[in-house]
Amino acid sequence: MSHEAAQGLPEGILAHHFSSLERQNEAMRLGMWLFLATEILLFAGLFTGYAVYRFQFPLAFAECSRHLEIALGTLNTIVLITSSFTVALAIHFARTDRRRAAVICLVLTIGFALAFLGIKAVEYTAHFHERSLPGKYYAFEGVKILGAAMFFTMYFLMTGLHGVHVVAGMSVLSWLLWRTLQGRYSSRYYTGLEMGGLYWHLVDLVWIFLYPLLYLI
Amino acid sequence: MAESATQHQHETHDQHSAVPYVVVWIALLVFTAVTYLTGIQHLGKWALAIALAIACTKSALVALIFMHLRESSGATRLVFVTSLVFVALLLFFTVSDVATRFTLATPAGAPFGTERSQPEGLLEHEMPAEE
Numbered sequence: 210m211s212h213e214a215a216q217g218l219p220e221g222i223l224a225h226h227f228s229s230l231e232r233q234n235e236a237m238r239l240g241m242w243l244f245l246a247t248e249i250l251l252f253a254g255l256f257t258g259y260a261v262y263r264f265q266f267p268l269a270f271a272e273c274s275r276h277l278e279i280a281l282g283t284l285n286t287i288v289l290i291t292s293s294f295t296v297a298l299a300i301h302f303a304r305t306d307r308r309r310a311a312v313i314c315l316v317l318t319i320g321f322a323l324a325f326l327g328i329k330a331v332e333y334t335a336h337f338h339e340r341s342l343p344g345k346y347y348a349f350e351g352v353k354i355l356g357a358a359m360f361f362t363m364y365f366l367m368t369g370l371h372g373v374h375v376v377a378g379m380s381v382l383s384w385l386l387w388r389t390l391q392g393r394y395s396s397r398y399y400t401g402l403e404m405g406g407l408y409w410h411l412v413d414l415v416w417i418f419l420y421p422l423l424y425l426i
Numbered sequence: 427m428a429e430s431a432t433q434h435q436h437e438t439h440d441q442h443s444a445v446p447y448v449v450v451w452i453a454l455l456v457f458t459a460v461t462y463l464t465g466i467q468h469l470g471k472w473a474l475a476i477a478l479a480i481a482c483t484k485s486a487l488v489a490l491i492f493m494h495l496r497e498s499s500g501a502t503r504l505v506f507v508t509s510l511v512f513v514a515l516l517l518f519f520t521v522s523d524v525a526t527r528f529t530l531a532t533p534a535g536a537p538f539g540t541e542r543s544q545p546e547g548l549l550e551h552e553m554p555a556e557e
Contacts (some may be wrong), residue, residue, distance in 0.1 A: 235499060242502045246509035253513040257520050264524040271468075279466065286458050294451035297492045301444045403494075410493045417484045420458075421477035425465025 222398050234400045241404045245411050248374075252415050255370065259363045259422065266356025273360035274426035276341065276351050278332055282424035285328050286416065292321030293413040296382070296406045303394040303402050311394070311402075315386040318409065322379040329372055336361070364423055371415050378412045381405045450491045457484050 227233035263270045299314035336342060341349035343365050347358035385405040388394065394402045461480045469476065490496040495503060 235501075238498065239501050239505065242505040246505050249509045250512060253516055256513075257516050260517060260521050261524050264521070265529070279462075283458070283462050287455065290451065290454045290458065293488060293492055294447060294454075297447045298444060301442060301447065305442055407493055410488055413492075414485050414488055417488070418478075418481050421461050421465055421481055425461065425477060426468075426473070 262359045269354040269356030271426045286420045304399045
């Protein structure tokens with residue numbers, strides 16, 4: 210059975226302990242979703258911390274939120290949503306054997322990831338200049354309400370951890386781009402690319418919640 | 427089993443369409459615009475509920491269409507839903523505790539405020555009302 214399923218596949222795609230490619234793909238999907246579940250719980254801890262401190266300092270959170278650059282936050286939301294779209298398209302093109310289009314979409318996605326990080330860097334630079342920093346480093350003249358430093362502690366923790374995920378996702382996508390260029394993904398096999406896409410969508414999912422909670426209080 | 431697997435791959439190859447992705451992308455942009463427009467109004471106590479409702483809708487679209495959860499197996503969906511259940515448990519009990527108890531004391535000099543900009547170390551209720 211495994212021999213039949215493996216026919217016509219690039220060498221080494223079907224591991225010997227799976228009876229068919231379908232089962233192997235399903236195991237990969239399940240494993241990836243388990244990993245994503247742990248990622249969701251990791252961010253949930255930060256969201257809970259955010260909820261507690263927002264309850265404790267509602268005034269400071271609202272006031273600090275209004276000193277963030279809403280335009281840049283909104284632009285980053287659009288950039289990330291579009292990157293999620295292009296990575297979904299990349300998988301679609303790979304599974305319909307249009308490798309060139311898949312490569313273009315992956316390059317676009319990595320470009321959007323870089324744009325996101327660039328915009329975030331502009332925001333962080335402004336925070337460092339006006340000293341709207343976490344904890345005891347907070348010395349922002351714009352908001353002098355008790356709890357303001359706590360808002361920026363949560364802001365830097367949440368956007369920082371998200372930023373780390375953007376960098377990780379970008380690395381994974383670059384590796385997948387290389388493998389797509391080698392012609393490893395096609396209608397016969399595209400699960401590896403699909404898993405990388407899932408990770409990137411998770412990065413988008415987290416930002417979908419971060420954007421209103423940080424920028425639009 | 428093996429034959430059905432290969433057949434399945436070929437079927438999806440012929441029938442798979444990119445149209446849902448385009449629709450979801452446009453929907454996500456529209457929802458982002460709605461979040462932005464309602465967010466900048468500062469609608470008081472409804473603001474958070476509206477923002478979270480829109481964010482949940484956007485996430486559902488991403489998970490179901492972009493992440494293919496709509497066409498995934500039951501086990502995969504179960505993993506995702508279980509993680510959401512635990513997030514809900516964590517948030518629900520923590521928030522209901524914080525929301526129903528007395529306001530926690532914030533000692534002067536705690537790293538929540540700022541020593542430099544607030545030498546008096548005023549508590550929140552002692553601060554001049556904003557707006």
